[in-house]
Amino acid sequence: MRRVAIIGTGQTKHAKSHDDMNQAELVRQAATRALADAGITYRDVDAIVLSNMELFEGRALPEMWVGEGASGYLKPVMKIATGGTSGTSACIAGLHQCASGLFDTVLVVGWEKHSEGATQTGMALTDPLWDRNIASGAVGNFALSISQYMAERGVTPEQAAKVAVKARRNAAKNPHAHLQMPDITVDRVLSSRMLADPVHLLDMCPQSDGACALVYAAEDRAESLCARPAWVRATVTRHDQPYIGDLDRRLLTMRTLRDAARKAYQQVGITDPLNQIDVAEIYEPVSYAELAWYEALGLCAEGEAGKLIDDGSTEMNGVLPVNPSGGVLSTNPVGASGVIRVAEAAMQIMVRAGAHQVANVRTALATGYGVYAWSDVIILSADK
Amino acid sequence: MRDIDARVTASVDLWDGLTASNVMVTEVVGAVMQPESRIAGDGLLAACHGAMSIMAGAYHTVLIVAHCKSTMGDRWGITNWTFDPIYQQPLGLDDYYAAALQLSALRSPAPLSPCPPADGAAAIILSSTPAPITIRGMGWALDEHYLGDRDLTDSPALRKAARRAYDLAGIIDPKRDLTLAELSDHFAHQRALWASILGLNGFPHLNPSGGSAHGVPPFVAGLNSLIEIVLRLREKTGAGLAHGCWGPAGQGQVVMVVKQ
Amino acid sequence: MTELLRISHTMNMDWRYGTSWYFAKFIRALQDKRLILGLRCPVCRRVYLPPRPVCGNCYAEMREWVEVKDIGTVLAATVVHVPIIDPLTGQPRPAPYGMALIQLDGADTTINFYLAENDAAKLHIGMRVRAVWREQRTGTLSDIVHFKEVSS
Numbered sequence: 200m201r202r203v204a205i206i207g208t209g210q211t212k213h214a215k216s217h218d219d220m221n222q223a224e225l226v227r228q229a230a231t232r233a234l235a236d237a238g239i240t241y242r243d244v245d246a247i248v249l250s251n252m253e254l255f256e257g258r259a260l261p262e263m264w265v266g267e268g269a270s271g272y273l274k275p276v277m278k279i280a281t282g283g284t285s286g287t288s289a290c291i292a293g294l295h296q297c298a299s300g301l302f303d304t305v306l307v308v309g310w311e312k313h314s315e316g317a318t319q320t321g322m323a324l325t326d327p328l329w330d331r332n333i334a335s336g337a338v339g340n341f342a343l344s345i346s347q348y349m350a351e352r353g354v355t356p357e358q359a360a361k362v363a364v365k366a367r368r369n370a371a372k373n374p375h376a377h378l379q380m381p382d383i384t385v386d387r388v389l390s391s392r393m394l395a396d397p398v399h400l401l402d403m404c405p406q407s408d409g410a411c412a413l414v415y416a417a418e419d420r421a422e423s424l425c426a427r428p429a430w431v432r433a434t435v436t437r438h439d440q441p442y443i444g445d446l447d448r449r450l451l452t453m454r455t456l457r458d459a460a461r462k463a464y465q466q467v468g469i470t471d472p473l474n475q476i477d478v479a480e481i482y483e484p485v486s487y488a489e490l491a492w493y494e495a496l497g498l499c500a501e502g503e504a505g506k507l508i509d510d511g512s513t514e515m516n517g518v519l520p521v522n523p524s525g526g527v528l529s530t531n532p533v534g535a536s537g538v539i540r541v542a543e544a545a546m547q548i549m550v551r552a553g554a555h556q557v558a559n560v561r562t563a564l565a566t567g568y569g570v571y572a573w574s575d576v577i578i579l580s581a582d583k
Numbered sequence: 584m585r586d587i588d589a590r591v592t593a594s595v596d597l598w599d600g601l602t603a604s605n606v607m608v609t610e611v612v613g614a615v616m617q618p619e620s621r622i623a624g625d626g627l628l629a630a631c632h633g634a635m636s637i638m639a640g641a642y643h644t645v646l647i648v649a650h651c652k653s654t655m656g657d658r659w660g661i662t663n664w665t666f667d668p669i670y671q672q673p674l675g676l677d678d679y680y681a682a683a684l685q686l687s688a689l690r691s692p693a694p695l696s697p698c699p700p701a702d703g704a705a706a707i708i709l710s711s712t713p714a715p716i717t718i719r720g721m722g723w724a725l726d727e728h729y730l731g732d733r734d735l736t737d738s739p740a741l742r743k744a745a746r747r748a749y750d751l752a753g754i755i756d757p758k759r760d761l762t763l764a765e766l767s768d769h770f771a772h773q774r775a776l777w778a779s780i781l782g783l784n785g786f787p788h789l790n791p792s793g794g795s796a797h798g799v800p801p802f803v804a805g806l807n808s809l810i811e812i813v814l815r816l817r818e819k820t821g822a823g824l825a826h827g828c829w830g831p832a833g834q835g836q837v838v839m840v841v842k843q
Numbered sequence: 844m845t846e847l848l849r850i851s852h853t854m855n856m857d858w859r860y861g862t863s864w865y866f867a868k869f870i871r872a873l874q875d876k877r878l879i880l881g882l883r884c885p886v887c888r889r890v891y892l893p894p895r896p897v898c899g900n901c902y903a904e905m906r907e908w909v910e911v912k913d914i915g916t917v918l919a920a921t922v923v924h925v926p927i928i929d930p931l932t933g934q935p936r937p938a939p940y941g942m943a944l945i946q947l948d949g950a951d952t953t954i955n956f957y958l959a960e961n962d963a964a965k966l967h968i969g970m971r972v973r974a975v976w977r978e979q980r981t982g983t984l985s986d987i988v989h990f991k992e993v994s995s
Binding site: 584585597600609610611613615616652654655656657660661663664668669672673 | 852859860900902
């Protein structure tokens with residue numbers, strides 16, 4: 200495979216509501232920032248991949264309107280929509296476009312503007328014959344899976360709250376993050392409004408307006424443009440069955456993530472992820488999910504996730520910082536969230552993460568999550 | 584199904600009346616515990632996506648599936664949602680009106696003639712294993728969104744997409760170098776328009792299948808055109824051009840050249 | 844500094860969804876006979892609810908119908924406290940309400956449905972519940988009001 204690296208990233212400041220920009224402008228801001236970061240202009244962009252869950256904004260074929268914001272006029276533009284994994288799917292599609300040899304420079308932009316349209320209405324457009332008979336919403340579904348996870352593993356609400364605290368405190372050092380709470384505590388999380396047992400408001404990800412872009416370049420182009428490109432070393436995608444009831448103890452087993460991670464580690468030669476990976480950006484829609492996925496990602500033995508958060512291993516100064524950007528728990532424009540994971544992982548390798556930079560990053564992990572149990576695993580490295 | 588490494592589907596949530604509608608086809612395309620991606624756009628674009636994944640060395644064999652049931656909803660009303668919400672959508676514009684404006688710009692006396700509505704699906708398998716019919720070129724491009732900015736008698740997007748596909752495939756003189764072409768003419772007048780931009784004025788082997796006039800759903804049409812080409816190239820060597828378009832008056836265009 | 848504006852649209856869309864042969868059978872059995880039917884995979888023998896054309900794990904077509912009981916075991920449970928749009932009414936469903944993943948006797952998958960109980964302290968994984976049916980049936984899951992605990 201032709202070697203491809205990320206040579207630039209750009210994001211908007213993610214917020215509850217961006218009344219100052221329409222969707223095309225949101226995309227344009229992220230795209231131009233990514234181009235500037237990459238040291239190129241829009242003329243250098245050979246192809247564009249967009250990611251967005253348009254139904255949430257009450258749109259269809261949004262690239263028709265918004266594509267121009269990414270310099271899409273008369274360019275090859277493709278739009279991906281795979282639920283929550285849209286962003287990581289788009290990053291993988293963009294990678295393939297560049298690695299195919301057809302394009303040397305590919306721009307990927309993901310965006311969502313939840314403040315426009317009715318996300319809840321969009322989310323209620325489920326299978327009319329089955330899922331529409333239940334008002335569960337994302338939080339209800341997570342709460343169900345979490346009840347099983349807690350019963351099997353004995354993780355506590357305090358441990359989950361620690362994940363939420365870590366995320367929002369990290370986000371306080373990330374100028375793009377939506378929810379920045381430097382003074383958040385476990386008590387504040389546990390006393391925040393109960394959404395669905397046991398998930399509190401502060402355990403759950405927000406809905407954000409925002410866009411994130413990254414630039415891929417191939418081989419020599421990447422090396423000539425970027426002093427320290429983030430090379431893409433492995434990408435694995437696994438999807439699963441369509442109904443929540445099909446999945447056996449979804450969060451706990453998360454077979455898609457387990458298999459994707461196993462395959463990705465194999466491709467790169469990682470046998471001890473906790474020590475061999477320097478930073479991870481995990482797509483965690485709810486605090487408990489991050490704990491469950493420490494195990495699925497092999498960062499600890501089965502049942503040890505609680506210990507991992509308790510002993511600070513995944514804090515900024517721990518052995519494997521998880522979500523220095525604040526994660527999805529701090530910023531969640533759905534179409535962009537997957538792109539943000541990959542972009543933030545790349546920023547860590549390129550040493551462009553500013554105040555939330557982790558030291559000595561050579562290998563970074565990014566994951567995508569969507570629908571009930573879809574997973575993307577992406578490994579980036581400073582080494583080609 | 585075990586021999587398929589990955590799947591790419593083409594479908595659009597609003598036409599399917601479902602958020603993340605591709606979730607509902609995961610099992611039937613054999614994508615459980617497998618890689619799967621989804622283009623919200625034409626199936627021919629999904630074929631390009633699959634081809635690039637194979638060229639990148641990520642997979643050997645990819646299944647491409649496009650599906651749409653356009654009779655589920657309001658055929659034209661649905662397309663109003665694709666127009667920008669600030670200027671064009673509030674006017675009540677839809678693909679029918681956009682095509683009518685295009686026809687008017689062409690100063691054609693013919694009546695506006697949309698293809699019959701249809702429900703359907705199409706699937707192809709691409710592989711890196713050598714086979715008689717190969718993909719030689721592909722190109723796609725997006726035109727301007729605001730109808731008033733466009734010259735509706737032309738399609739710079741199609742021209743650009745075709746140039747790219749022709750260059751990659753070594754097509755110098757389309758009328759001479761191509762054996763047949765299948766164009767997605769969602770409206771009858773678009774057949775001649777797309778043909779002229781593709782350098783196929785008067786080309787005798789245009790739409791041997793009858794094109795979209797026999798009824799093809801949106802998003803399936805481009806993949807269907809590729810299948811029609813492949814079926815004919817199996818009988819006789821040569822080069823075929825497959826075409827897809829989507830969006831108002833063909834704002835998005837995709838072209839693929841295959842040879843036997 | 845120019846004042847920022849927002850413009851509002853309300854869009855409506857109607858869809859006619861096809862039920863497919865397997866769902867048509869499921870709906871008729873539910874409506875006419877108050878029977879819940881699952882489909883069994885010929886390869887892994889798993890009984891699926893809801894029915895669907897293939898078992899995703901085995902990629903095998905399923906044609907064997909299995910009667911599933913309206914009594915089952917709660918494998919996951921929660922109480923929802925916030926307003927969530929009920930897809931059937933388009934309005935937020937009055938909270939709090941109990942919800943569970945229930946494995947009906949005879950099925951291998953679970954169904955996501957409402958519980959009669961909305962006090963979290965009274966819910967536990969492993970409890971046995973039975974469907975409380977509506978008088979009039981339309982052939983959908985909503986023919987069940989909710990599931991109520993039964994002593995086994």
